[in-house]
Amino acid sequence: xxxxxxIFSPSSVSxxxxxxxxxxxxxxxxxxxxxxxxxxxxxxxxxxxxxLPSDPDQNVATVALKSLAKSCGYQGGFSIQxxxxxxxxxxxxxxxxxxxxxxxxxxxxxELGLSKKELIPYALDGEQVASGxxxxxxxxxxxxxxxxAVKSVEPYExxxxxxxxxxxxxxxxxxxxxxxxxxxxxxxxxxxxxTGIQQAADMAGLVISLMTADYELIxxxxxxxxxxxxxxxxxxxxxxxxxMAFEAGAYGxxxxxxxxxxxAFFKKGDxxxxxxxxxxxQYKGADIEVRFHESGINKKGCEVL
Amino acid sequence: xxxxxxIFSPSSVSxxxxxxxxxxxxxxxxxxxxxxxxxxxxxxxxxxxxxLPSDPDQNVATVALKSLAKSCGYQGGFSIQxxxxxxxxxxxxxxxxxxxxxxxxxxxxxELGLSKKELIPYALDGEQVASGxxxxxxxxxxxxxxxxAVKSVEPYExxxxxxxxxxxxxxxxxxxxxxxxxxxxxxxxxxxxxTGIQQAADMAGLVISLMTADYELIxxxxxxxxxxxxxxxxxxxxxxxxxMAFEAGAYGxxxxxxxxxxxAFFKKGDxxxxxxxxxxxQYKGADIEVRFHESGINKKGCEVL
Numbered sequence: 001x002x003x004x005x006x007i008f009s010p011s012s013v014s015x016x017x018x019x020x021x022x023x024x025x026x027x028x029x030x031x032x033x034x035x036x037x038x039x040x041x042x043x044x045x046x047x048x049x050x051x052l053p054s055d056p057d058q059n060v061a062t063v064a065l066k067s068l069a070k071s072c073g074y075q076g077g078f079s080i081q082x083x084x085x086x087x088x089x090x091x092x093x094x095x096x097x098x099x100x101x102x103x104x105x106x107x108x109x110x111e112l113g114l115s116k117k118e119l120i121p122y123a124l125d126g127e128q129v130a131s132g133x134x135x136x137x138x139x140x141x142x143x144x145x146x147x148x149a150v151k152s153v154e155p156y157e158x159x160x161x162x163x164x165x166x167x168x169x170x171x172x173x174x175x176x177x178x179x180x181x182x183x184x185x186x187x188x189x190x191x192x193x194x195t196g197i198q199q200a201a202d203m204a205g206l207v208i209s210l211m212t213a214d215y216e217l218i219x220x221x222x223x224x225x226x227x228x229x230x231x232x233x234x235x236x237x238x239x240x241x242x243x244m245a246f247e248a249g250a251y252g253x254x255x256x257x258x259x260x261x262x263x264a265f266f267k268k269g270d271x272x273x274x275x276x277x278x279x280x281x282q283y284k285g286a287d288i289e290v291r292f293h294e295s296g297i298n299k300k301g302c303e304v305l
Numbered sequence: 306x307x308x309x310x311x312i313f314s315p316s317s318v319s320x321x322x323x324x325x326x327x328x329x330x331x332x333x334x335x336x337x338x339x340x341x342x343x344x345x346x347x348x349x350x351x352x353x354x355x356x357l358p359s360d361p362d363q364n365v366a367t368v369a370l371k372s373l374a375k376s377c378g379y380q381g382g383f384s385i386q387x388x389x390x391x392x393x394x395x396x397x398x399x400x401x402x403x404x405x406x407x408x409x410x411x412x413x414x415x416e417l418g419l420s421k422k423e424l425i426p427y428a429l430d431g432e433q434v435a436s437g438x439x440x441x442x443x444x445x446x447x448x449x450x451x452x453x454a455v456k457s458v459e460p461y462e463x464x465x466x467x468x469x470x471x472x473x474x475x476x477x478x479x480x481x482x483x484x485x486x487x488x489x490x491x492x493x494x495x496x497x498x499x500t501g502i503q504q505a506a507d508m509a510g511l512v513i514s515l516m517t518a519d520y521e522l523i524x525x526x527x528x529x530x531x532x533x534x535x536x537x538x539x540x541x542x543x544x545x546x547x548x549m550a551f552e553a554g555a556y557g558x559x560x561x562x563x564x565x566x567x568x569a570f571f572k573k574g575d576x577x578x579x580x581x582x583x584x585x586x587q588y589k590g591a592d593i594e595v596r597f598h599e600s601g602i603n604k605k606g607c608e609v610l
Contacts, residue, residue, distance in 0.1 A: 022506045149509040151526070159513050159522065193494050196501035196531060201327045203505040204454040207512040208464050217464065221456070226501060 004037040005109045006305045009101025010145070010298045011086060012093035013169070013256040013263050014137035017222035018202035023161075024093070024137035025147040026298035027169065032097040033083040033305070034061070036105035041077045048083040052098070060095040061102035064126025068103045071122065072112050086291075088130070090173055091257035096138030099126030104143065104302035116143050116301065120156050132181050138257065145301030147210065163297055164213035166268045170250075170275075171293040172241060173261040174283055178234050183258030186230050199225045215251040218265060222252030235259045237282050244282070248275040268296065309342040310414045311610045314406025315450070315603045316391060317398035318474070318561040318568050319442035322527035323507035328466075329398070329442035330452040331603035332474065335390055337402040338610070339366070341410035342384040349382070354389040357403070365400040366407035369431025373408045376427065377417050385410075391596075393435070395478055396562035401443030404431030409448065409607035421448050421606065425461050437486050443562065450606030452515065468602055469518035471573045475555075475580075476598040477546060478566040479588055483539050488563030491535050500530045520556040523570060527557030540564045542587050549587070553580035573601065 010031035016023035043056035043065070056062035065078050080102060088094040100123040107114050123139045136150035140158055150158040191199075205221030208214070232238040232255065241262060245253045250264040266272065276292050283290045315336035321328035348361035348370065361367035370383050385407060393399040405428040412419050428444045441455035445463055455463040496504075510526030513519070537543040537560065546567060550558045555569040571577065581597050588595045 018505055019509065020505070021502045022509060149506065149513065151506045151510050157525070159510055161509075161513060187498065189498050190495040191498055191501050193492065193496055193531060196496050196504055197326045199501055200323055200325070200504050200508040201454065201456045203508045204324065204327060204466075204512050205456050205464055207509050208454065208466060208516070211513070211516055220462070226498060 002109070004035060005105050006033065006035045007101055007105045007108070007302055008033055008305050009097040009104065009302045010142055011097055012138045012141045013171075014093060014135070015224065015227060015255060015257055016137075017206055017224050017252065017254050018199050019137065019149065019206070020199070020224050020226040021135050022137055022151075023147070023149050024141040025163070026141040026145050026301055027092070027171070027293065028295035028298045030085055030092070030171075030293050030295065031142075032101050034098070034101040034105055035081040036102065036109055037079040038109060039077045039079045043077055044079040046079070046081040048081065050084040050087045052082060052084075052088070058129060059098075060126040060130050061098040063129045064099040064103045064122050065106055067125035068106055068119070068122040072110065074110055078106065086173065089177055089179060091178065091255065091259045091261035092171065092173075093138030093142055093257060095127050095130035096123070096142045099123040100139050100143040101302055102126065108304060117156055119143060121154065124153060133184070141301070143301050145299045147297055149207070161207060161210050163210050164215070167297060168266045168268045168270065169295055169297065170245075170264045170266055170272055171256065171261055172264070172279060173291045173293070174236060175289040175291070176236060176260045178259050183231050183234060186234075187227060188230075191226060195225045215267070219251045222254055222265070224254055227258070228255055231255055231259055235262065236286055236288060238262070240282055241279055244275060244278050248272065307414070309340060310410050311338065311340045312406055312410045312413070312607055313338055313610050314402045314409065314607045315447055316402055317443045317446045318476075319398060319440070320529065320532060320560065320562055321442075322511055322529050322557065322559050323504050324442065324454065324511070325504070325529050325531040326440050327442055327456075328452070328454055329446040330468070331446040331450050331606055332397070332476070332598065333600035333603045335397070335476075335598050335600060336447075337406050338388040339403070339406040339410055340386040341407065341414055343414060344382045344384045346382045349384040351384070351386040352389070353386065355392045357387060357393070363434060364403075365431040365435050366403040368434045369404040369408045369427050370411055372430035373411055373424070373427040377415065379415055383411065391478065394482055394484060396483065396560065396564045396566035397476065397478075398443030398447055398562060400432050400435035401428070401447045404428040405444050405448040406607055407431065413609060422461055424448060426459065429458055438489070446606070448606050450604045452602055454512070466512060466515050468515050469520070472602060473571045473573045473575065474600055474602065475550075475569045475571055475577055476561065476566055477569070477584060478596045478598070479541060480594040480596070481541060481565045483564045488536050488539060491539075492532060493535075496531060504530045520572070524556045527559055527570070529559055532563070533560055536560055536564055540567065541591055541593060543567065545587055546584055549580060549583050553577065
């Protein structure tokens with residue numbers, strides 16, 4: 001048994017349009033690179049690219065590891081090194097990447113033989129520390145890969161949605177701070193029945209359009225009537241950027257997670273340089289830095305490097 | 306140009322599980338047989354199998370016809386004979402069958418050349434007289450056939466959902482009166498955000514499972530969190546009948562429209578005689594007559610006979 005392993009755990013987009021708290025997908029080429037080492041002592045955390053909590057009871061990765069260790073009877077410690085490309089609080093499932101990646105790595109290293117689905121509850125234990133919630137729409141796509149709908153997390157019940165092969169995601173990340181817990185507080189706890197019906201209708205349309213690669217329909221249905229109308233106010237220039245994206249031919253646009261990152265759908269091969277330039281100019285006026293990421297949907301989820 | 310035509314306009318199930326106000330499908334072998342004749346005078350209504358309003362401004366079929374006639378400039382009158390297999394108020398889209406069937410027949414007879422989709426607004430004008438609402442989840446499947454999701458009616462926007470070839474529908478109709486408008490009044494106008502999310506999650510699951518013929522998943526997702534919890538109280542023995550259906554192997558069960566009819570999914574070839582017998586016995590004790598209908602999903606919608 002080796003005593004160290006390095007894995008990749010992808011970033012993910014959750015709250016996908018009408019899939020508030022339900023739909024999420026994993027991203028290629030963006031996420032956490034985690035090296036986990038078995039040690040005799042306690043828990044040791046090293047973070048690269050972001051300042052993560054060093055208290056093992058506050059860090060999502062070590063909380064997830066502790067939960068798994070308790071369940072499987074592992075008495076030793078872990079040294080974990082987490083290398084982040086995006087900082088936490090971006091809306092790209094940073095805590096899910098760390099929590100899912102940590103338990104995925106531990107399962108491999110300790111040869112526990114648990115399936116990825118069986119690891120989900122431990123990863124949720126970790127993510128809960130950061131978000132105060134147990135939603136699976138980041139953890140599940142991060143762990144399993146692909147585009148998923150999460151019906152319930154305990155017990156885990158979810159389903160994979162086939163997406164068009166040539167779908168490309170553009171992530172737009174303006175560097176303004178948003179805390180998931182705060183973004184949740186501003187939401188009303190009741191919605192008009194009519195709004196609930198609209199959300200379900202767009203969900204039907206989005207699922208059908210993804211499964212049949214009907215891009216025009218995706219565009220019409222990638223709306224969220226529960227969270228976006230409130231949360232978009234926390235994101236400077238949301239409406240302006242959305243309009244730019246649509247003018248550049250986007251097939252849908254919305255907030256990633258609880259923001260500030262936004263995502264837009266395009267087709268592979270679409271040239272987005274001019275759009276990016278426009279967006280950079282928009283934010284420059286307000287002295288806000290903006291970053292981009294272009295990728296396909298990650299089909300693998302967590303993987304050993 | 307012939308001066309009379311006979312058409313068939315199918316019954317339909319609306320409010321399908323999480324598709325409250327959104328999802329509907331048409332039924333084979335059940336519906337209205339309508340004979341429409343061009344006459345010089347006004348509007349003349351003859352009904353068979355049910356007592357329908359004889360005032361042309363109160364009858365859904367003639368209101369729909371008037372709307373179409375006005376739009377296309379037809380100055381003459383119509384004599385319409387409507388033969389019903391189920392009585393209005395069953396929850397099987399009776400008014401939609403008459404309204405959609407009437408304008409479909411008129412379009413053929415007057416050779417207007419409108420598409421079925423273009424006829425939808427006139428049919429809605431008719432149905433509105435009965436329900437006070439403009440929902441498309443009966444009108445659209447009745448007109449077009451198949452299993453449809455209606456995103457909006459004005460302008461019409463909806464999408465077809467492919468269903469498993471071997472899907473069979475059992476309609477269970479206990480003969481108790483329910484008025485659509487009353488069934489709507491008992492619904493709260495606000496729902497908890499959590500409930501809205503549940504409905505959207507079940508919608509995602511239902512659409513995926515229908516499109517991939519995953520019967521077990523259909524069963525888990527054919528739930529309605531908006532209407533059924535309230536409306537089921539209007540239907541005697543709803544919970545008992547649901548349990549009997551599941552024990553007989555049903556892949557989902559819910560209210561059809563606003564009731565009292567209920568529907569259950571089975572596979573073609575499933576023998577339902579024993580289940581029907583059980584249900585008859587249940588209702589017999591309360592002196593309620595119960596009728597059944599078994600059919601596939603009607604793929605054609607309105608058609609000339």
